[in-house]
Amino acid sequence: MSHLANLAILLPFALPPAEMANDLLRVLRACKTPALAMLLARAPSPAIERFDGFSHALPHEIWLARQFGLDRGTQGSNSPPLACAAMRQLGLPAEDGVWFVLNPVHLHIARDHIVLTDARQLDLTEAESRHLFDTARTLVEEEGKLLRYGDAKTWFLRADDWKNLQTATPDAACGHNIDIWMPQGDGERAWRKLQNEIQMHWHIHAVNDAREARAAKPVNSLWLWGGATASLQAKPATAPTICELPSQLAVYAPPGSASAQADNKLIASDQLIAPALAGDWGAWLQQLHALENEQLAPALEALQSGALKQLTLVLSHNTALAEFVITRNSLRKFWAKPSLKKLLV
Template identity: 50%
Template sequence: MNQLDILIPFALPPAEMARDLLRQCQAPALAMLLARGKTAAPTQSHDPFSRALPHEHWLARRFGLPQPAQDSSPAAATALMRSLGHAPSAGHWFVLHPAHIHVARDHLVLTDVGQLQLDEAQSKKLFASAAPLFTEIGHEVVYGDAATWFIRADAWAGLRTSTPSAASGRNIDIWMPEGPGELAWRKLQNEVQMQWFSESLNEEREMRGLKTVNSMWIWGGADTSAAVASAYAAGYGLNGWTQALSSAPASLPGAADIAAGNGHRLLLLDQLVEVALAQEWGLWLQRMESLDREWLAPLLASLRDGAFDAVNLILTGADKLVQTSTTRGALRKFWHPPSLGKLLS
């Protein structure tokens, strides 16, 4: 069966704003797919304090990542290492991100790590500064790219961590690691923070109006023995750890290129994540309408033309997930007028 899964994180706006936002939203292709589509599964509610966002949990399950015994971030570290050209030594690895944590009124808040704007030269300087603190206590540390490093900590297997997206913009006390190695991690994190406090690099960043790099975020603990079994013949729009899980094309081609393919494919449209985490709902409207014009409208046309047997939408919010499936035949159900009502689920 030739079908396409389209995952759109944060397509479900917050319940308290949803009606006002959707009243203004001009997304006719999405409205058609939702109205003529069949609900593929009951709406899934997620714990708002879960250590990963709904779309991250969904991706982890679909790509066959090991599911932790307790709520934790997806076990993505070793797959991400391999995608960056490293063969991890046997053991338990975690992802590390250089990060900025700022002081709110009475708590500390993690800034979206994707917005740090840390270049390769700066990252390597910070890595060189911090690495001895890891190695002197027996931890192997590996540089991946400017935003992504790795630490091996076998004794910390079972440490419950949170994805940076789940923790972004929130009181970090709720999202800090818990379990084996918790105290050792906090001590190491504090030592790195002190090491970086006096870095001239941070002074230069402040002068340029950039956020200082004053901490690290850990997540994604995975053993090198963990295997990943992709459910897809091709994946598009994947980046970061999601790209690492797929051996399929990682680029974002045009809608026509996707329609020309065969098999079961996944398209990740994550343009809403950044603005939703920042609670920029005016920009959310603009990007939603842009996604509809540039992606959903041509893919809807391809479904009409028979390029797909089915288009499956997986739409998530901060604590919900909705799935619908639309076939070519279902588009003839003219008695179902286009509607964004399912986004209110």
């Protein structure tokens, strides 16, 4: 690692949920994550922020939005305004107007409610998505709206009269009864009407017939979120100037962040998100162990050698976020034995 003044590592869902925490920590101790245990033990008490369990964005999503001036001051009552940034990321011009991200999804019908499942599990192909998109576009245009194709998982809807519509990120709503997370405000009824029409056409679509024939989940709905205008640009006050973010999270950072040369760096990982949302704690443990080797051990070594002056670990679960700040001086607290107890937030 080259010399850096500050490194922040964001690990969404690295904090175990309260109901599983003791069991997961017991297994983690056996799996050996010495770098994480050392960093947590030597860090001062973390800054902890707690969030409403019904927030329309997850703690790490709100934190990223704040870093890059995209939080809108909503404190989780709306999804971050990412649609136009996502369009640019996918090579689409962000035209004037109000744009929303539109994700093809699978809604699971439970006994007395409907649950949004993780779109990562759909394995939607480009060809399938294109066919479904064509059907949806016809219906969208009949309502006087515009639909643009980004990639198999990501489309964009322009609806200028829905500017004040409050939405939720798909990960915030994932696994829950969707009623609480459905769009609310101006355009709410119009969206539900359009959504229902698309759902009815997709119900008898050849794409879903073929998916069900091979025991794949049907694509039976769309998730609307991230409303933004083209004029909205990230305006960070103290954002890191070098960013290494996976594609799902890179949309928060302004263009050019990844190549800027400076001594403040942000690295984020999305490896723990899917296992946590699915409740697959075996996979979660495997991924956390991988992060120990890929990111945490090198960061500890950089602190010890003086190549890094300060490390900030930003860890979260679905209702809390903790920031641990560790310096080289922090590591001199030899009496603080390596421990994972501070993960119990």
